[in-house]
Amino acid sequence: METAELVKALAYLGAGIGMGFGAIGAGVGEGYAAHQACGGTSRQPGASSSIQRTMLIGQAMAESASIFALVTAVVLIFMIDVSRAALNQGFAYVGAGIAVGFGAIGGGIGCGFPAGSACEGVARRPEGQNAITTIMLIAQGVSQTPSVFAFVVALLLVFRAYEGADPITIAALLGAGISVGMGAIGCGIGSGYVGGDASAGVGRWPGSRGAVLRTMLVGQAVSQSTSIYALLIAILMIFVR
Numbered sequence: 285m286e287t288a289e290l291v292k293a294l295a296y297l298g299a300g301i302g303m304g305f306g307a308i309g310a311g312v313g314e315g316y317a318a319h320q321a322c323g324g325t326s327r328q329p330g331a332s333s334s335i336q337r338t339m340l341i342g343q344a345m346a347e348s349a350s351i352f353a354l355v356t357a358v359v360l361i362f363m364i365d366v367s368r369a370a371l372n373q374g375f376a377y378v379g380a381g382i383a384v385g386f387g388a389i390g391g392g393i394g395c396g397f398p399a400g401s402a403c404e405g406v407a408r409r410p411e412g413q414n415a416i417t418t419i420m421l422i423a424q425g426v427s428q429t430p431s432v433f434a435f436v437v438a439l440l441l442v443f444r445a446y447e448g449a450d451p452i453t454i455a456a457l458l459g460a461g462i463s464v465g466m467g468a469i470g471c472g473i474g475s476g477y478v479g480g481d482a483s484a485g486v487g488r489w490p491g492s493r494g495a496v497l498r499t500m501l502v503g504q505a506v507s508q509s510t511s512i513y514a515l516l517i518a519i520l521m522i523f524v525r
Contacts, residue, residue, distance in 0.1 A: 287449075291366040294374030298381030299357035302438070305385030306353025309392020309472070313346035313399065320400030324407025331410040338406050338417055342399025345424040349391035349472075352435040356384045359442060371449035372457065379461030380441035383518070386465030387434020390472020394427035397480030405487015412490030419486045419497060423479020426504045430468030430475075430511035437464040437518045444522070460518040467514020474507040 321339035325332045360377055402420035406413050437460060446453065482500035486493050 287371055288366045288369065290371065291369040291374035291377070295360045295364055295366065295377040298377040298379070299360040300381070301378065302353045302360070302381035302383075302385040303350075303357040306350045306357075306388035309389035309394075310347050310350035311392070313392040313394070313396025313476075314343040316393075316396035317342045317346065317399035317403060321403040324403050328407040328410070331407055334410050334413050335403050335406050338413065338420070339399065339403050341417065342395065342402055342420055342424065345421065345428070346392050346395035346399060349388035349395070349428060349431040352431060352438075353384045353388045356380060356435070356438050356442065364442070370447050372446035372453045375454045376441040376444070376446050376457045379457040379459075380438040382458065382461035383434045383441065383465040384438040386462075387431050387438075387468040390469040390476075391428045391431030392472075394472040394474070394476025394479070395424040397476040398423040398427070398483045401480040401483035401487065405483055408487050409490060412487065415490040415493045416483060416486050419493060419500070420479070420483045422497065423476070423482055423500060423504070426501070426508065427472050427475040427479060429508055430471045430514075433511055433515045434464045434468045437461065437515065437522070440522055456521040460521040463514045463521065464511075464518040467511050467517075471508050471511035475504040478503045478507060 317339050321335050324335050328335070360381065364377070366373075398420040402416050405416045409416075441457060441461065446457065478500055482496050485496045
């Protein structure tokens with residue numbers, strides 16, 4: 285097999301890994317939001333329109349992590365030139381798929397918790413929808429941060445040129461994807477769990493939004509710290525090693 289064919293095969297493998305794993309989190313998160321929305325609607329049918337609107341907004345945010353994976357997969361399939369690529373480049377493509385695929389799991393699942401709790405909160409207090417939705421969106425935005433880190437690393441792996449074919453570089457490129465991808469899972473889920481309780485709290489008492497928001501952001505910031513460590517190691521393996 286020629287090097288160009290092998291690199292293209294590795295690019296396809298990276299695309300499959302990225303999109304396959306990248307769809308997991310969004311599916312779970314969106315399903316959880318819909319589950320809670322259905323339960324809230326059964327208890328408060330008169331607020332069904334508000335609950336459904338909250339559900340769809342929350343599901344759209346949960347979907348964004350898988351869109352990162354989709355974009356990366358499409359680039360790997362259609363937009364790369366392998367005619368002069370070295371073997372190291374092919375393993376960079378696999379590393380990119382690992383990064384964005386696993387990186388999307390935590391963000392997708394994590395975004396489901398605030399979305400589900402927000403739907404339940406709107407069912408409990410329809411008049412507090414604005415406050416509940418605000419907390420939900422902020423919580424989801426923070427929960428997606430590790431997925432963004434993974435997407436950035438994936439783009440670096442795809443578009444930076446890698447020469448040669450040596451085992452150290454191959455291990456570093458795969459390691460970078462594993463570091464930032466796996467490192468994003470726990471942080472995304474943990475931050476979403478915090479955001480879910482925050483959305484539920486504001487749903488019980490909309491007037492507590494300010495105090496709940498401050499506590500939520502502090503808790504999420506600490507939860508996010510390990511994904512920053514994973515990002516740092518990934519960058520070191522790409523540029524320093």
